[in-house]
Amino acid sequence: xxxxxxxxxxxxxxxxxxxxxxxxxxxxxxxxxxxxxxxxxxxxxxxxxxxxxxxxxxxxxxxxxxxxxxxxxxxxxxxxxxxxxxxxxxxxxxxxxxxxxxxxxxxxxxxxxxxxxxxxxxxxxxxxxxxxxxxxxxxxxxxxxxxxxxxxxxxxxxxxxxxxxxxxxxxxxxxxxxxxxxxxxxxxxxxxxxxxxxxxxxxxxxxxxxxxxxxxxxxxxxxxxxxxxxxxxxxxxxxxxxxxxxxxxxxxxxxxxxxxxxxxxxxxxxxxxxxxxxxxxxxxxxxxxxxxxxxxxxxxxx
Numbered sequence: 001x002x003x004x005x006x007x008x009x010x011x012x013x014x015x016x017x018x019x020x021x022x023x024x025x026x027x028x029x030x031x032x033x034x035x036x037x038x039x040x041x042x043x044x045x046x047x048x049x050x051x052x053x054x055x056x057x058x059x060x061x062x063x064x065x066x067x068x069x070x071x072x073x074x075x076x077x078x079x080x081x082x083x084x085x086x087x088x089x090x091x092x093x094x095x096x097x098x099x100x101x102x103x104x105x106x107x108x109x110x111x112x113x114x115x116x117x118x119x120x121x122x123x124x125x126x127x128x129x130x131x132x133x134x135x136x137x138x139x140x141x142x143x144x145x146x147x148x149x150x151x152x153x154x155x156x157x158x159x160x161x162x163x164x165x166x167x168x169x170x171x172x173x174x175x176x177x178x179x180x181x182x183x184x185x186x187x188x189x190x191x192x193x194x195x196x197x198x199x200x201x202x203x204x205x206x207x208x209x210x211x212x213x214x215x216x217x218x219x220x221x222x223x224x225x226x227x228x229x230x231x232x233x234x235x236x237x238x239x240x241x242x243x244x245x246x247x248x249x250x251x252x253x254x255x256x257x258x259x260x261x262x263x264x265x266x267x268x269x270x271x272x273x274x275x276x277x278x279x280x281x282x283x284x285x286x287x288x289x290x291x292x293x294x295x296x297x298x299x300x301x302x
Contacts, residue, residue, distance in 0.1 A: 001117055004085035004155070005030040005093040008077045008165075010038030010063060012047055012097065015212040016204050019044075019097040020051060021254040026093050027055055028106050036081035038063045059084050068222045070182050071164020078161035089155045090117055091125075096165070098201035099151075102252045105195035112193040113152065123159070123170060124188040125152035126299060127197040134238035135266040136203055136251060136259045141243040142275075143282045143292055150190055150299055151197060159188065164220070167298040190299045198252060205264045206235035238266055243273045 005026045009019045023033060032055050037045050039062045048058055061080055067073040078094070085092050091113050095101070101109070109125075116122040126148050131140040150167050153159050160176055162169040162184055171185035204212065213236060251259055275283065286292045 001091070001114060002086070002089045003030050003091045003093060003113065004089040005033040005095065006036070006078075006081040006085055007033070007095050007097060008036045008038065008061075008074070008081050009044060009048070009097045011040045011042055012044040013042040014040070015215070016208045017097040018100060018200055018255065018258055020047065021100050021252070021258060022095050022097055023048075023051060023053075023056065024254045025101040025103070025252055026095050027053055028103075029093060029101075029109060030055060031089070032057055032086060034059065034081050034084045036061050036077060036084070038077065057084070067178075068218055068220070069178075071219050072178055072182055073219055074165035075161040075163060075181050076178075078165040082159075082161065083157065085155060087155070091152050092155050093152050094168075095151065095197075096199075096201075098199060100198045100200065100252045100255055102196065102198060102250075103254075105193075108195045109152070109193050112191065112195075116191050120154075121189060121302065122191050123154050123156070124150040124168065124190040124299065126190045126192045126301065127151045127195055128192075129197050129199055130247075131199045131202065132247065133202045133241065133244055134268070135264075136200075136255075136262060137247055138244045138266070138268055138270075139247050140202075140241075141245040141270075142241075143279055143286065143295075144242065146296055146298075147292075148192075148297070148299070149197070150188055152193070153188070160185070162298065169298075187298065187300045189302045191302065198255070200255075206238065209236040209238075210234060239268070241268075242275055242279065243270075244268050245270050 012019045034057050035048050036059050037048055061077060063073060112125055129147055131145050133140045153168055157174055159168050159170050160181060163182055168188055169185040170188055282293055
């Protein structure tokens with residue numbers, strides 16, 4: 001079984017992405033890892049080269065910043081990286097620059113890939129998500145956040161990154177149009193790995209988070225009046241949140257040095273719940289039955 005990995009990154013240092021930790025977390029699973037480095041305003045390319053793994057293959061990309069609809073630019077860049085993986089790979093692992101796999105999940109993921117490698121009905125593999133928020137000690141506890149997504153796919157180029165690169169869809173053509181990428185093809189048929197993805201995209205210094213939010217907002221909006229939709233503060237207010245819970249587990253080992261260097265303070269009373277009526281009802285139903293009404297599912301579990 002041959003496995004490729006791939007990711008995209010731009011301005012990793014400027015926006016404090018844990019991309020080195022992300023890449024290192026999938027290296028034990030992969031025979032190669034494609035890293036597409038976008039034109040950056042910092043030393044992102046040098047940062048990726050510093051990992052010094054023979055498995056890593058770097059490609060350089062120039063992002064088209066005129067693409068400002070629905071996060072489509074992220075999907076287009078993700079597809080570039082996917083297209084660069086070796087043709088003879090069986091599975092392909094996609095990881096975003098703020099996601100990390102725990103080392104304890106490596107055997108579980110390997111077992112899933114081995115188990116379903118020859119069953120062509122299985123087009124992708126699913127992960128549970130842990131969304132960290134504001135610091136490494138708190139998890140999002142709102143049903144508004146997605147709890148599962150596809151992160152391993154077949155090496156089939158009919159599979160394309162969907163919308164803003166959160167997940168994948170499969171298309172009849174190898175070259176779907178931009179509108180088709182936004183609208184979506186067929187949902188992938190997937191099996192669950194039983195592993196979790198640790199998502200750290202909302203753990204940054206408040207100043208950095210606000211700067212990133214302002215920049216990335218423009219990937220979803222075509223007009224130039226984006227700033228009016230953002231707070232005038234130079235720092236992101238992490239206290240504007242529905243609900244959080246304390247994280248009781250262990251972080252991936254590759255993250256420990258970064259976690260120990262956290263240089264801002266955040267605390268939160270987890271008994272505080274700022275929930276809408278709908279969120280309260282959904283939470284009650286899920287607690288009683290395990291079913292989450294109206295859950296977003298970008299996949300078909302088989």
